[in-house]
């Protein structure tokens with residue numbers, strides 16, 4: 530089968546996640562990048578496209594021009610990856626969705642709750658698919674944890690501890706020319722949440738994906754430790770779930786020594802599960818009263834979800850890129866099925882998950898402004 534023709538918005542020279550999306554889309558050979566509006570100016574956009582070897586007439590000055598022309602081409606893009614700063618997600622996605630072109634968009638869904646709602650409406654109105662790259666849901670051991678919770682291995686969930694600490698914003702690097710830091714600390718481009726939006730949403734989505742619990746209310750304490758910074762760089766959130774489970778979420782970008790320390794611990798009345806993104810091929814299972822068991826990626830005791838998301842035998846490490854590629858591979862399954870009007874069951878994060886993530890940010894900001902009062906999503 531021919532690869533799916535992919536376009537990209539953002540991900541120009543010097544960008545971070547665009548390159549990851551390009552690698553992830555190629556790992557299983559199911560996509561081919563054929564067009565792009567890769568940067569914020571027409572000149573940089575075209576130079577970035579040329580550097581990637583795209584045809585000159587498929588390197589566009591902006592995403593609107595690209596959407597209009599690609600929709601008219603016989604071999605135009607079938608899907609686009611949106612990998613710009615947050616405030617561009619909605620206007621770019623809208624242009625492609627309204628022309629029936631599938632969208633694979635990075636998180637958080639949008640920079641405002643109003644845009645998130647408009648994007649949900651645009652996705653619902655469109656025949657095209659919308660996939661949100663909460664990439665940690667693609668890891669084999671995360672899939673296994675989800676299945677173990679569902680099959681009752683840890684009993685009724687009581688406690689959810691999730692954290693995502695980093696340290697790269699410990700100093701005011703946004704004032705020293707770090708592009709990535711600059712837009713992430715600008716409320717106009719990032720949204721009302723800083724660290725809570727950038728990585729807190731990953732932690733929240735991971736907890737929701739694994740436990741399936743619905744949030745009832747939260748109390749958040751957002752802090753800006755670095756002087757002059759315009760958005761939070763550390764957040765502590767207490768979580769109350771439907772059914773009585775309790776949780777805590779910590780995300781920080783000012784915790785020296787932490788790189789991408791995403792970690793989830795879930796405890797039920799029969800046992801617990803512990804997973805850490807920096808050691809992603811392993812999952813601790815702690816049945817109460819028994820020795821701890823270390824479960825491995827694609828190893829003995831692997832669930833169907835673990836096996837299905839693994840590419841190579843146990844013991845050879847897989848990680849960030851392969852987990853990301855699982856999202857692309859499953860998006861390709863959906864795109865191929867959609868050609869025949871089908872919509873198979875899937876685990877991919879949706880536009881609704883994206884709306885929930887933005888509602889989580891909004892609730893954290895509202896709560897923190899009221900001295901960490903309990904608020905609903």
Ligand SMILES: NC(=O)c1ccc[n+]([C@@H]2O[C@H](COP(=O)([O-])OP(=O)(O)OC[C@H]3O[C@@H](n4cnc5c(N)ncnc54)[C@H](O)[C@@H]3O)[C@@H](O)[C@H]2O)c1
Nearest residue numbers: 539540541544545546566567568569612613614615635636
């Ligand atoms: N899933 C993940 O693990 C993960 C990791 C990092 C970033 N992200 C998300 O990916 C997005 C990009 O983050 P990044 O770190 O790569 O940022 P970045 O600053 O490195 O790259 C952003 C790119 O978008 C381009 N751009 C800006 N405005 C544009 C426009 N109007 N049209 C076309 N291109 C435009 C910039 O020129 C740049 O090339 C953000 O939404 C971020 O939250 C997700």
